Amino acid sequence: MSADTATRSPFVLALGHVRRVDRISPSFVRITFGGEDFAEFGDLGDVFDVRIKIVFPPASGVLPPLDRQSEDWWGAYLAVAEDERGSMRTYSVRELRVVGEETEVVVDFVLHLEPGLTGPASLWASAAAVGDQVFVVGPRRGRAVRSGIEYAPGAARSVLLAGDETAAPAIARILEDAPRELRGTAFIEVPTTSDILSIDAPAGVEVTWLPRAGGQAHGSLLIPAVLAHLGDADADAEVDVRDLEGDELLWETPDYSGLGEEITVADAPTDRYFWIAGESGVVTTLRRHLVKDLGVDRAQVAFMGYWRRGVAMRG
Numbered sequence: 124m125s126a127d128t129a130t131r132s133p134f135v136l137a138l139g140h141v142r143r144v145d146r147i148s149p150s151f152v153r154i155t156f157g158g159e160d161f162a163e164f165g166d167l168g169d170v171f172d173v174r175i176k177i178v179f180p181p182a183s184g185v186l187p188p189l190d191r192q193s194e195d196w197w198g199a200y201l202a203v204a205e206d207e208r209g210s211m212r213t214y215s216v217r218e219l220r221v222v223g224e225e226t227e228v229v230v231d232f233v234l235h236l237e238p239g240l241t242g243p244a245s246l247w248a249s250a251a252a253v254g255d256q257v258f259v260v261g262p263r264r265g266r267a268v269r270s271g272i273e274y275a276p277g278a279a280r281s282v283l284l285a286g287d288e289t290a291a292p293a294i295a296r297i298l299e300d301a302p303r304e305l306r307g308t309a310f311i312e313v314p315t316t317s318d319i320l321s322i323d324a325p326a327g328v329e330v331t332w333l334p335r336a337g338g339q340a341h342g343s344l345l346i347p348a349v350l351a352h353l354g355d356a357d358a359d360a361e362v363d364v365r366d367l368e369g370d371e372l373l374w375e376t377p378d379y380s381g382l383g384e385e386i387t388v389a390d391a392p393t394d395r396y397f398w399i400a401g402e403s404g405v406v407t408t409l410r411r412h413l414v415k416d417l418g419v420d421r422a423q424v425a426f427m428g429y430w431r432r433g434v435a436m437r438g
């Protein structure tokens with residue numbers, strides 16, 4: 124790490140230029156961003172479920188003029204009038220790679236475009252073209268190892284990964300970055316059979332795609348599949364999806380509790396690690412079953428609401 128890197132902010136604010144747009148399935152568009160600001164972006168090879176923030180341009184189409192070298196770009200961003208600031212949303216990195224001299228960041232955007240159920244990120248992604256620009260915020264390379272990464276199986280001998288389409292890019296990246304001897308199961312619920320994508324998973328991890336047919340609700344396949352896999356006797360019962368009060372996303376990991384629960388360090392390494400992400404009500408429902416009915420210890424699980432039905436995210 125250079126002395127300069129060590130003293131700089133652990134986050135990079137990068138101007139991302141769209142280099143490629145690939146409509147990889149009915150519900151996913153894969154967008155490749157490049158640009159000189161990515162030279163210090165992210166830790167190659169250890170991406171897992173790292174989260175990044177993307178700022179999409181406001182109605183004018185013009186991003187606010189931020190000094191990307193400033194250590195206080197966040198303060199400068201907040202000082203911009205709201206209607207000129209654009210919209211910030213959270214995404215996963217499907218791939219981080221160096222091509223020639225340039226670092227490229229690849230993001231798989233879910234297209235949810237139904238009137239009343241769409242938002243600025245999805246709309247932007249649906250119309251993105253080569254040359255378009257966004258701001259991308261992510262960890263500085265070599266500066267804050269594992270910053271923004273929640274996947275932490277420790278010495279667990281097997282993993283269970285479960286999520287909906289918004290979690291599919293993170294699950295794919297986790298499985299492609301994981302040691303080849305990893306064992307476990309992944310359940311990924313997606314809108315249609317044509318949204319089943321290729322993942323280079325370790326041979327010992329069974330990946331099951333759950334395509335919703337004919338407008339089934341989010342979680343209607345994922346919840347029973349996970350519960351049946353864990354031997355829950357209620358797996359076949361009708362699923363009662365209930366979220367927390369308020370507008371927040373559920374965020375409960377072994378070392379952070381959005382609910383304010385006490386964090387205790389596990390005495391012994393856990394045998395099995397669970398990583399569950401997707402619509403907040405669905406994840407909350409799974410949490411209720413895993414923690415209350417199946418007695419799974421919170422130190423074994425990351426439960427993460429990635430979006431929330433009826434709620435626009437605020438970054």
Ligand SMILES: Cc1cc2nc3c(=O)[nH]c(=O)nc-3n(C[C@H](O)[C@H](O)[C@H](O)COP(=O)(O)OP(=O)(O)OC[C@H]3O[C@@H](n4cnc5c(N)ncnc54)[C@H](O)[C@@H]3O)c2cc1C
Pocket residue numbers: 174212213214215216231232233234235239240241242243244245246288289290292293428429430431432433434435436437
């Ligand atoms: C750590 C993390 C990683 C994420 N990674 C990804 C990723 O790699 N790819 C990805 O596509 N998303 C990802 N998401 C989810 C993404 O941030 C949200 O879906 C976000 O709400 C999209 O912003 P928007 O502007 O399109 O919609 P918003 O303005 O936030 O919401 C508008 C409306 O759309 C609804 N909505 C939002 N998302 C969906 C959806 N997927 N399906 C149906 N309705 C929806 C909301 O309930 C709301 O009613 C991630 C979220 C987190 C927290």
